[in-house]
Amino acid sequence: MYADIAFPLKLHSLTYKIPEGASTDIEGRIVKASIGGRPALGLVVSVSAEPPVAKKKFREIEEVYGRFGSKAALPLILWLADYHVSTIGMALKTCFFEEAAALMQSGLVPSETDETQAAQGFYASMLYHAGSTKNELSLLADTVSGIKDNSKGIVALAPETVRLDQIAGALRAIFGERLCVLHGRLTKKKRMSAIERIISGDADVIAGTRSAVFAPLSNVSFISVAGEHSQSYKGEEGIRYNGRDVAVMRGFIEKSPVLLSSVCPSLESVYNSRTGKYVALNAKGFRIKGAGPMFADAVRSAVEGQQEVVRPKIEIINLQKRETISPAIIKQAKNIFSAGGRFLFLVNRQGYSLIRCDECGFMPRCGRCLVPMAFTKNNRVLRCGYCGETKPGFSVCPDCKSAKLSFFGAGTEKVKEEVERLLHAEALVIEKKHGRASAGEDMSGSSFVVGTSYARRKSKEQVFDGAAYLNIDAIVFQPDFRADEKAFQEIMELVQVIRPDSKIYLQTGDARRPLWNNLRHYDFGAFYDYELAQRKSLGYPPFSRTALLVVKSKSAVPGLQESVYSAVSSVSFPGLEILGPIERPPSGKAYRQQFHILLKAKDSRILHKASRSILGNLDGMKDVEAFADTNPYKI
Incomplete structure (x- = not known):
């Protein structure tokens, strides 16, 4: 008898021989076996009478331990690997297998646990x-x-x-x-x-x-x-x-x-x-x-038993050019401050602002991510909001040497400056610093808090008496079919930390957008109806399935672009739509090249077959990593 064993490595399962006289009822159990000349702990994913390939000698299983989780654990692991177009080994690394296996091997937990039928016994x-x-x-x-x-x-x-x-x-x-x-x-x-x-x-x-x-x-x-x-x-x-x-x-x-x-x-x-x-x-x-x-x-x-909920009013402010904060928002914040209340200013951009040359239009961009870099006034550097890369600031345009520079698109530093100038009170900035967790700042003693959405998430039970989202357009104008949905959800999360008898202000440059009317009236039904109709007409989820294939390399691989195009062009299935490949800025400082391929299909089986075919065509390329992101949230 033979057993296919998966190890918590980036590998598919390997076949081992079950020792003579040993129990063959070991599917779903943790075992010890040798891999690469070293003992390792793995999971038996299947048992068969004959080996999958003709081979003179198979390594034997050395020891058998208890079952990993419930009897449903193995089917879940197999689904996880299959649905996400990955290996069983990577699925094992995801689900606490290494910890459980180490505990069983050491004898700190029993190899056999009582397993009874779940009390409910039904799915819904x-x-x-x-x-x-x-x-x-x-x-x-x-x-x-x-x-x-x-x-x-x-x-x-x-x-x-x-x-x-x-x-x-x-x-x-x-x-x-x-x-x-x-x-x-x-x-x-x-x-x-x-x-x-x-x-x-x-x-x-x-x-x-x-x-x-x-x-x-x-x-x-x-x-x-x-x-x-x-x-x-x-x-x-x-x-x-x-x-x-x-x-x-x-x-x-x-x-x-x-x-x-x-x-x-x-x-x-x-x-x-x-x-x-x-x-x-x-x-x-x-x-x-x-x-x-x-x-x-x-x-x-x-x-x-759920109580009826009263929510704060939402007011849409049509932002005028050159304004950072609308006068209506400043007036409301001042009234709240005079009454001893607290006001939250949200802006999803760190630093002071973006910077642009008025003469030639030059904007400093990140050399890796190709996105505009924000100027930070405190230390006079330019910083990328995605990868954290920094560059020295400048007082004249690096391209045309003009001194006519404009600051636009306010960040947390500029909003703090404006709040303190107009309201004559100190404002606390709450934002997550790139590359490290923020300290546990206490917002309870601050009348004015300026921050990114991180400040909203960190608010816990602290309730504000008013709030303003100063650049909500930064979400809705993203090239993302989920943009309006993300904006609606972001505002509903903001509602949770605002008193129900107060107001939330949304600044926008496009006050006629249908989204705003739905938000003002908390009209979830109209919002879902509109969005579902849009998604259906364009063939996006939930009316289709998507997968994003990412190919990246830590070094400049000769001919990588041609290889990616070749891997994609040889794949064709009925009902499959392939967008790309396109070259994208690498995610992470360690990478030099990156390509994205978006797959769309109504049938998830077609999507998975196509993903495996393309990844299989790229398998074995030196210094190249390729993976699938099934149902991606970021495209």
């Missing part, structure tokens, strides 16, 4: 459009409280650590020591301790960020995804999975219900609820097919 994905993030938290807490006596194995995902703290606090009050928190900032020691508690069965309620969806529980009876629309669930390294989509698939495989919630659900999830794939919990008389009375009653009671 449910979507709840919450009036506020507090409603989301309340819905989750009320639901799990109603099923806690008949549930073993709960996973609750949060998009960011701020939301995670709130969710973990609520679950700890319900489940006590059964709770375990998993997120990317845990030290290796703390992560190993958390996985040990999960595998041993001491913790069966998991609260965490994106990767916690892979918690190696022996049973899963309920999964929740708060803020399901959030970009934070989409990975940008390794296998580029979406935590929300993995949660739905894990629920399907484990036969467990999945609760998706958001203050502004993604267009894909809204479409799925409209077409019946998800249960729309906001609909009157909703029915969860297959649910037992206890679970159905718990969800219905939780939904009916």
Whole structure:
């Protein structure tokens, strides 16, 4: 008998011989075997009577340990690798396999754990459009409280650590020591301790960020995804999975219900609820097919118990040329300050401003990313907002030597300067510095806060008495079919930290855009109707599937462009649309060349076949990396 074993390496599975007399019931189990002359821990993905290829001698499995996670863990790993056009080895690296395997080998956790049928025993994905993030938290807490006596194995995902703290606090009050928190900032020691508690069965309620969806529980009876629309669930390294989509698939495989919630659900999830794939919990008389009375009653009671939400008014300001902050916004901020309140100014650009020569039109751009660099007045340097590259500032144009330079497109430094000049009070700047985490600034004592969207995310429970988004056009004018959706979601997130009896101001150079009217009236239905109609006419998700293939090199590879074109031109499938390849600025300082290929198809199977074919054509090229980003968030 033979076993195909996957190792947590960038490899496909390898075939080994099962020793004579050993049990052949080892699929899904952790084993020790030699690879490259060294012992390694891997996962048995399949067992067969005959080897896949004729070979005189196969290496033998050296030792067999326990099962990795539940019986559904292996199907989930295989799906993860297949759907994201990657290797099983890379999928293993994604899902806490190395920690679990090391613990089993050391004997710190039992090789065999009790596995019973999940308490719910049915699958359904449910979507709840919450009036506020507090409603989301309340819905989750009320639901799990109603099923806690008949549930073993709960996973609750949060998009960011701020939301995670709130969710973990609520679950700890319900489940006590059964709770375990998993997120990317845990030290290796703390992560190993958390996985040990999960595998041993001491913790069966998991609260965490994106990767916690892979918690190696022996049973899963309920999964929740708060803020399901959030970009934070989409990975940008390794296998580029979406935590929300993995949660739905894990629920399907484990036969467990999945609760998706958001203050502004993604267009894909809204479409799925409209077409019946998800249960729309906001609909009157909703029915969860297959649910037992206890679970159905718990969800219905939780939904009916949500309080009606009052939101702040949204006012659209048609920005005049040369204005950084509209007089109407300054007037409102002054009134709030006089009353002892607090005002938030948001602008998604760090530094002072962009700079341009009035004579020849020269704008300094990043040599790597090719985007305009922002001038930082404090240290008089130019900085790229993407890669962090810096250049010395200048007082005369490097091209034509003219001294006629204009500053435009205000950043946080300039907004702070304007606020302090016009309002005669100090403003605190909150922004995430490139390449390192920001310190834990306290905003509670500041009347005026200036920042990027990071300031909004960091606000926690701190509520402002008013806010202004000064450059919302920077989102909606991006060449991205999701631009309006991202803007709507960004403003709905901002609403969560503003008092309901106050105002939010949106400055724009195009006040006639349909998006603004929908935002002013909180008309989600009209917004979704319009966006879905636009997407359908253009053939974009959710009416098609997309994959972004990225090819990059750390050195200048001769003929790379021709090789990429050749790899793409030889692939053709019915219903497949290929856009590109196009050369793009390299992502990361280590790379010299980068190409993007966007694939579109209504049938995901066609999309995956085409992706594998193109990547296969590029396989083996020296110094070249190529990977697929299925359902990319950034194009």
